[in-house]
Structure formats: structure tokens, C-alpha cells
Amino acid sequence: VATVEPATRLAAEPRTAARLPALAWIAGWWLAGRGLVFAAALAVHALGLSGHISRPEHPLGALEAWDGRWYRMVASGGYLLLPGRQSDPAFFPLFPILLRGGHALGLGYYTAGIVIANAAFLAALVCFYVLTRELLDDGLARRATIYLAIFPGGVVFSMVYPESLVLALIALAVLCALRERWLLAAVCAAAAALGRPEAVFVSLPLLALAWQRRRALTPLERGFALGAVLAAPAAIASFMLYLGRVLHDPFAWTVAQGAWGRRFSPYGFVTAFSNLGNDLARNAWVAREVVAVVLYLALIAVAVRTGVKWPWTVGATAIVLLPLFSGAFDSVSRFGLLAPALFWGLAALGRPPAGHRLIVAASTSLLVVATLTLPYMYP
Amino acid sequence: MTKKSLVTAAAAAVVVAALTGGAFALQASALRAPSASSLTALRAATWLRRYRLVDSVFRIDGGRPQHATCVQTWFHEQGRNHVGAVLRLDDGFVLLAVPPHTLASRGGTPAERSSSPLALLELAGCPRVLARSLETAARDRAARQGRTRLRLVVGATRLTLTLEATSGRPVALAVSGPRIRGSSRIRYRQLDPAVLRRLLADLPR
Numbered sequence A: 001v002a003t004v005e006p007a008t009r010l011a012a013e014p015r016t017a018a019r020l021p022a023l024a025w026i027a028g029w030w031l032a033g034r035g036l037v038f039a040a041a042l043a044v045h046a047l048g049l050s051g052h053i054s055r056p057e058h059p060l061g062a063l064e065a066w067d068g069r070w071y072r073m074v075a076s077g078g079y080l081l082l083p084g085r086q087s088d089p090a091f092f093p094l095f096p097i098l099l100r101g102g103h104a105l106g107l108g109y110y111t112a113g114i115v116i117a118n119a120a121f122l123a124a125l126v127c128f129y130v131l132t133r134e135l136l137d138d139g140l141a142r143r144a145t146i147y148l149a150i151f152p153g154g155v156v157f158s159m160v161y162p163e164s165l166v167l168a169l170i171a172l173a174v175l176c177a178l179r180e181r182w183l184l185a186a187v188c189a190a191a192a193a194l195g196r197p198e199a200v201f202v203s204l205p206l207l208a209l210a211w212q213r214r215r216a217l218t219p220l221e222r223g224f225a226l227g228a229v230l231a232a233p234a235a236i237a238s239f240m241l242y243l244g245r246v247l248h249d250p251f252a253w254t255v256a257q258g259a260w261g262r263r264f265s266p267y268g269f270v271t272a273f274s275n276l277g278n279d280l281a282r283n284a285w286v287a288r289e290v291v292a293v294v295l296y297l298a299l300i301a302v303a304v305r306t307g308v309k310w311p312w313t314v315g316a317t318a319i320v321l322l323p324l325f326s327g328a329f330d331s332v333s334r335f336g337l338l339a340p341a342l343f344w345g346l347a348a349l350g351r352p353p354a355g356h357r358l359i360v361a362a363s364t365s366l367l368v369v370a371t372l373t374l375p376y377m378y379p
Numbered sequence B: 001m002t003k004k005s006l007v008t009a010a011a012a013a014v015v016v017a018a019l020t021g022g023a024f025a026l027q028a029s030a031l032r033a034p035s036a037s038s039l040t041a042l043r044a045a046t047w048l049r050r051y052r053l054v055d056s057v058f059r060i061d062g063g064r065p066q067h068a069t070c071v072q073t074w075f076h077e078q079g080r081n082h083v084g085a086v087l088r089l090d091d092g093f094v095l096l097a098v099p100p101h102t103l104a105s106r107g108g109t110p111a112e113r114s115s116s117p118l119a120l121l122e123l124a125g126c127p128r129v130l131a132r133s134l135e136t137a138a139r140d141r142a143a144r145q146g147r148t149r150l151r152l153v154v155g156a157t158r159l160t161l162t163l164e165a166t167s168g169r170p171v172a173l174a175v176s177g178p179r180i181r182g183s184s185r186i187r188y189r190q191l192d193p194a195v196l197r198r199l200l201a202d203l204p205r
Helices: A004-046 A067-077 A094-104 A109-135 A138-150 A152-158 A163-178 A182-195 A197-212 A219-247 A252-258 A268-274 A276-282 A286-306 A310-326 A332-338 A340-349 A353-372 B003-030 B036-049 B110-114 B117-123 B127-139 B193-200
Strands: B053-060 B066-077 B080-089 B094-098 B102-106 B143-145 B149-154 B157-163 B170-177 B180-189
Touching (some): A004 A353, A094 B003, A138 A152, A163 A332, A182 A197, A182 B003, A197 A219, A197 A332, A268 A310, A276 A286, A286 A340, B036 B143, B066 B127, B080 B193, B127 B143, B127 B157
Antiparallel strands (some): B066 B080, B094 B102, B170 B180
16 A cells, blocks of 8 residues: 555646646636626626616626526425416426525525536536547647637526536536446436436437447446436436426426427427518517527537537537427527537637637627627527 | 346446436425415416406495406407406496506596506406416415415405315405405306407497
């Protein structure tokens, strides 16, 4: 033991030393991106841009707006389905559970939400960087992490929304699988799916990894790997069981989403395009979502050309296109944030220094604009 | 199936069962379940939403009983369709409420004219208005339940609904607020085109 211990420490020290600058660099970009968001949110308050903000009197009211109010309601009172009206079972339980935890520690629900979301975003950036470096290369990982830190739609990573937490868990689940810690991967994938339904697509890279390594695994490990692949659907099943128990309707979350106009049908995709003219006439902000869909699909195409593996690109395509089957473009720009392949595609575009500078300049400007316009349109 | 395959399948099943059970237990222990009074309020609201026409007999401030009819239907205003309510009392009072822009009344006693329109619509059992108040109270956990009574606070108004013991259907209510105090019994009716035409004729604007 006496001889092994120092040797382990010696081996660990250079790795830790090498990691420190990377961590500091990521923390720097996190700080820069979040600094812009918080400064813009304070400007919203100072300029009196109240719009649809429920607590305009609060300096960070813009970051608590929209779905933040719903997550707070679930955290404080649990779920209740109001048939035909917008109600809270549309919002998945992980984030409200953590809000309750923060509240139990003495924080207000909104404060807890902002603290959790922003801390989770730092963790998401670190996990995303390490994952990208392992799957692709270090240069691309650095650029992708920078773009994620300042991505315009990423304003929600600072809001009372679960996206940052879910992104961290998705990246961590695959990292654990890469290190063959399948049980931990299963727990992370399940937790991610308890946060947002899009996380179910983490099963695709987990499946590919499990299949790729099946011969090297023992039968028991293969079972754990299969468990990790099924973890996200299992977590969603647990949410349905819970809704069945307390609301007597396991599908209460899809019923509640119907009140926001989200009713999935095979013809929804066609309806989304045929209704687009009317939707744009009624609400010009829909244009933002249409641009996001086009941009995201282009980025996925670039990711495919860059050599990103199919489980990631298929998952990203599903995240971008499936919402259109509900007949509307609403919030696709936000849903896409949980598709790492988009940022890998963007990082490939940023390989030339001029492209990199252009992306950073455009992203930072649009991130500020996205925050300043929060009172007028939901993300 | 080989022994190795069995081990793999069993391990996967254990992981999935543990995750499903663990996640369920986490939700059950960490989140509040809806209160019985919220669920009762929602059941009452669901009853109300099945009807568009309600007859009622009510008293305001201990006055003489009034027969009222309330219908909820669509109104075409400013190029769009809105759901609104028409309340007609036997003494000639007519109230038209089509959110968000239209609120007009005609006739009636000074007590009726000075009462809160929303409270009047609730007192007359206007089904969608009352259902919405019940749903809001349920969502805000502002409903309290007795054996066959449901009490809720909507803004500055207190509502007490008497529910049918077996079905949970509202059959009577009392309203108490800064501009109104009254009680009523309500009866649900099927709406037919002739009744609708009669109720929508000569509305105040």
C-alpha cells in the first residue's frame, strides 16, 4: 500500500494540473455568457420592460418568467390537471423537486431555480467539453463549449427552466457509459428524462455504445448496459405511474400539453407548415422558431459531414422535427438546446478563425437581444 | 435462452425496475399530492362544463326570490369568436358579459345593478364562469371542503357551494363579497336553438 499510494498520487497530479486550466477556461466562458444574460435581465428591469413578466418588480423577474412560474407552482403545490386549461402536469418533475429542496434550505423558489439552473449550466459546460473531446477532438470541443456558453437560445440556461440540468445529465450519462460505469449512466439518463422528455433520445448513443462494446462486457455488465439504454423510458414511465396515482390519469402530461395547442398527430407536420402564414400573421415571433428549425437542420447536416455518429444526429433531428408534429413551431429553438450535435455542427463551421469570430460576435449580440426580449415572447 | 442471456435479461430488468420504482418513490415523497378539496372542486367544475344553460332561483341581500336563466355561448366580436354569458332575470334585468371587452346591463333593481357582475354570474350558476372560479381555486389550493360543502375564495368574494352527496354536482351556492351577499339553488337544462334565440334576442350593448 505504501508504495502504491504515492504512485497513484503522482499519476493523478499531472492530470489534475492539466484539468485546472481547462476548468478555469470553461468557468471564464460560463461567467462571460451568464454575465451578459444577468446584465441584460437587470436592464429589462431598469428599463421597465414588463411585458408578460409575472414579477416585474423583481430585478431578475425576466429570468423567472414564463415556464418558471409553472415549475414554481409544481414545487409549491404538486400537480393538478385542469381539463381544457393550461395546467402543470405538462412540466416534468425533476426540476420542481430540486426547487423544493432549495426551498427547504431557506431559498425562495425562484431564487433556488436561478441558482440551480446556473450552477447546473457550469456542470453542463464541463461535461459537454469532456464528452466532445472524447468523441471528436480538443479544438472542436473548445469551440463547441464556447458556442454553447453564449448560444442565443441559451438564455434559458439561466432561467427557472430545467434545460441546463438536463443537458448536464445527458452529457454525464454518456460519459459514464464511455467509462463503462453503466449503473451511473442509467441513473443520469433516468434523471435527465425526469427533467425533460427530449432526454429520452440519450438512449440512442447509450444503445450504440452498449452494442459496440457488447463482446467486451460480462453478461452482468451487458444487463447493466441494457438497463442504461432503457433508463430514460423507465423514468418517463415512473412519471406516468405517479400521475396515474395522484391525478388518476397517466397521460395527464400530454392532456395538459394539449391546452398549449400541442396535440401530436401524423398530420401535425403538414399542419405546422400549412398554418404557418396564419401563425406568422398572428404572432411575428414564430419567425424566430422557423429560422431556428432551418438553422438547426443545417447544423445537423454539418455535424454529419464532420463525422458525428448517427445516434447523435438522429436524436438531434428527432428533437428538432418531432415538435412540428404537434402542428406548430413553438419553442423549437429551446428544445434544440438538448441536442449536442447542433453545437458540434456549429463548432465545425467555426474552424476558420474568421468563422469563429463571426459566430462569437453574432451569438453574444443575439444572446443579449434574446434576454432583452424575454418579456414579450416565451423562449 | 442461455444462462448468460438470462443473467443479462435479469440484470437489465432489475435496473429498470429499480429506476422506475426509485423515480416513482422520489416523486411520491418529494411532491405534494393534490388536496381532496382541490379534486372535489375540479369534479364540480367538470359537471358545470357539461352544461351551457342553467336556471336558478336566488335572493340578494335577503330580498325576494328571483328566477334567473344564464346561457353561455359564442359571440362574434371584433372579428373573433369569444365565449360569453347572458344572464336574464324575471324582473327584466339583463347582463351581457363577453370577455375581454364587453360588459353591459339593462333594467333590474338598484341592488342588481350595483352588484359585482362576476358575483351575479356566479350566483346564477353561469356554468363556465363558475367552473373557471372552481378551477382557479383548485389550482391555487384555495378551496376548503366540508361534508357536502365546498368553500372557496375568488378575489374578494367568498363562494360556498352545496354539492350533491353522490355525484359531487353543485346544486346550490352562496356568495358573499364587498358588493353582494346572496344565495341560490341551480338547475341544469339542455339548450335547444329556440331557447338560445330567445335568450340572445335584444341584448344590451
